[in-house]
Amino acid sequence: MYFNNLKVYALHSLPWILKLMCLGIPMQIKSINGFTAVCEAKGINRDVSLFMMQDDNLAIDDFVVVHVGYAIQKISQQEAQTAWELYDQMLAADNI
Secondary structure, eight states, rough: TTTTTTTGGOOSSSGGGGSSOOOOOOEEEEEEEEEEEEETTEEEEEEEGGGTTTTOOOOOTTTEEEEEEEEEEEOOOOHHHHHHHHHHHHHHHHHH
């Protein structure tokens, strides 16, 4: 999996319902070179394709939802934080 270092993508640690769907990971753009960006989430950096968002005005420090290596949606910092809080709660519930 593309984000195999992020615990969110370790399928064995997700609640069973999440094993049936795909997750988009909120990431912050750290640098942009053409249609490729280096994005960061929880200390993990990944190269992300911006090709699907080439009509959007993306800049360093923007937040995007990343799915299978592609940025698919621009989101606010608050939306990214909320998503990570929910992911953390789901992971904590699965470990009880």
